[in-house]
Amino acid sequence: MLICGECSTRNNDGESFCANCGAYLVWQGEQGKPSEGAIARPETDSGDGKTVLMPKLPVPPDHDPMHPPGRERGSERGTAPQRGTKTDQLSSVPRVTRLPGTFPEQEFAGVIRAEKPLKPDTRDRTEPPPEVKPGPSTIPLAAGTPPSTDETPPAPGELICGRCGAGNSRERHYCRRCAASLDEAVAVPPLPWWRRLTAPRPKAPLPAGTRPKRKRRHFPVRLVSFLAVLGILGGAAYAWRGTIDTAVAQVEDRFLSSDMRAKSITASSSQPDRLPDFAIDTFSDRSWAAGVAGNNGDQYLDFAFEREFRLTQIVISGGASKDSNVAIKERRPRNVEVTAGQAEGQSTTERFQLKDKTESQTFNIAADRVTAVRLRILDSTGPEEAPVAIAEVQFLGR
Numbered sequence: 001m002l003i004c005g006e007c008s009t010r011n012n013d014g015e016s017f018c019a020n021c022g023a024y025l026v027w028q029g030e031q032g033k034p035s036e037g038a039i040a041r042p043e044t045d046s047g048d049g050k051t052v053l054m055p056k057l058p059v060p061p062d063h064d065p066m067h068p069p070g071r072e073r074g075s076e077r078g079t080a081p082q083r084g085t086k087t088d089q090l091s092s093v094p095r096v097t098r099l100p101g102t103f104p105e106q107e108f109a110g111v112i113r114a115e116k117p118l119k120p121d122t123r124d125r126t127e128p129p130p131e132v133k134p135g136p137s138t139i140p141l142a143a144g145t146p147p148s149t150d151e152t153p154p155a156p157g158e159l160i161c162g163r164c165g166a167g168n169s170r171e172r173h174y175c176r177r178c179a180a181s182l183d184e185a186v187a188v189p190p191l192p193w194w195r196r197l198t199a200p201r202p203k204a205p206l207p208a209g210t211r212p213k214r215k216r217r218h219f220p221v222r223l224v225s226f227l228a229v230l231g232i233l234g235g236a237a238y239a240w241r242g243t244i245d246t247a248v249a250q251v252e253d254r255f256l257s258s259d260m261r262a263k264s265i266t267a268s269s270s271q272p273d274r275l276p277d278f279a280i281d282t283f284s285d286r287s288w289a290a291g292v293a294g295n296n297g298d299q300y301l302d303f304a305f306e307r308e309f310r311l312t313q314i315v316i317s318g319g320a321s322k323d324s325n326v327a328i329k330e331r332r333p334r335n336v337e338v339t340a341g342q343a344e345g346q347s348t349t350e351r352f353q354l355k356d357k358t359e360s361q362t363f364n365i366a367a368d369r370v371t372a373v374r375l376r377i378l379d380s381t382g383p384e385e386a387p388v389a390i391a392e393v394q395f396l397g398r
Helices: 087-091 193-198 221-239 241-256 276-280
Strands: 043-045 051-053 096-098 112-114 258-260 264-267 288-293 300-318 332-342 347-353 361-381 387-397
Touching: 193 221, 221 241, 241 300, 258 300, 264 276, 276 288, 276 300, 276 387, 300 332, 332 387, 347 361, 361 387
Parallel strands: 043 112
Antiparallel strands: 043 051, 096 112, 258 387, 264 300, 288 387, 300 361, 300 387, 332 347, 332 361
């Protein structure tokens, strides 16, 4: 765990920049505190022109950084050696000088280097300085370091750095590789469902000191399972294709059917003032009535349509009117036969039983490519001397 020296944010080991403030952790990060009882010894000259930092020494109990040894408290300059001090003891101490801009307390922190003779300045002061040309108004940002080939690509949900393309967690404010701001970074979109089926699972990080195992070819369990389930569903759909087609047609018939108007209508017989057109005029107070009285199975209505359609339902309103006082004066159909014919000569026949009531009654029928329909009255109920009547007939299809 690296602790940022600027904002004290805890960062994971191996990260170069702070997740909160973007500070460079190599300079600002800390992993432990130095011992409190140690100070740095002054630097010495190794003889080859390089400055060497001497190891740290324990701090004496009476140490005062503002008054190092050789000076008395309250004086600005060191006093002369006391009487009785041997000069050979003083000559063994290396003579040191303070660097420009340093303070006395920094002398014991390792900022003192041994004095050595300065090299003479051999530059020609008579030559004019080189001309300084104006630089660019803005300094372009250097391109970030491209990701290495062995680095894991950004995972879905991570923030993509716009400079170097590295993936960062959602809680970071600065890139973990180049310290660029992530305020306008774009998150990695999630994978579609078809890619998640075949995408490899993320590998767990290896413990420190271990090597990755030898790659082995694994059996594609998920892909084979998906193909097996798909094959089973396809086989079941093929085996039950008839039932599935019927169910789909029923759903379409229920929600997509509409009123199909007949182009023309004819009847086996009619009363002079009770024409067959009254059975499709959408008025319930006008009705068609057969030309003969009594109960016989020779009365029918023929309907013709302009185009082929799929017949799904037929709605019949039996009797002369929806008014029960008027309807009971004439016969009402009780059993009917519906024949839906096609242009090729084929037909579909269904028989339905009506209840003795004045409200409209709906019956389901499934017939494709219908061009004509015959409604035949098989049986009726009511007064024997009265004709059979039908107030309205409606067809639904698509």
